[in-house]
Amino acid sequence: MNQSLDNDGAKPAGTAAHPRTHYNLRLYVAGQTAKSMAAIANLKALCEQHLVDQYSIEVIDLRENPQLAAGDQILAVPTLVRHLPPPLKRIIGDLSDSEKVLVGLDIRERAPS
Template identity: 70%
Template sequence: MEQEYYELRLYVAGKTAKSVTALRNLKQYCEQHLKGQYSLEVIDLLVNPQLAEGDQILAIPTLVKKVPEPVRKIIGDLSNEEKVLVGLDIRPRQREN
């Protein structure tokens, strides 16, 4: 079974508590469930505000799953792992004993 590759983009605004938490949570989930199957681009809208338009970003932080389709967006600090995995359509890996 071929595993899908995920292209993720996290929009943040500087080093706010929510942005830092979202990035930390996202990295943890990706390493746990998508190890070797993802790319993560972090876009700081304080540095590149014009990039918000392309993905129609209305709130920060926002995670955008570009690939595989459909494109999905999750807003917030990504602290609810189940909500993030469902939102990204990731099936949790079975933990090995």
């Protein structure tokens, strides 16, 4: 994680964009691939850093539960789906770019460009 001293990251996790909000996250993977493992690790690290006690993660292996793929419109793997808070958000990839994950989950404002 190359997350370091910028505004949100430096503060305790509770001061993220949505304090007291519970993040219900679901991570879809397909088998124990390197990408899957990386995504799980990256997500856990990120949540521990920014969403302490505010999150729950459910990892779904589509190899075991293929019928679940259609429900959440899974196309790419890994896909992180934020069910709560609404609206529904999808982030695809191994979540190695944590800046994008934070923006994608609305934990951090999209940087003006």
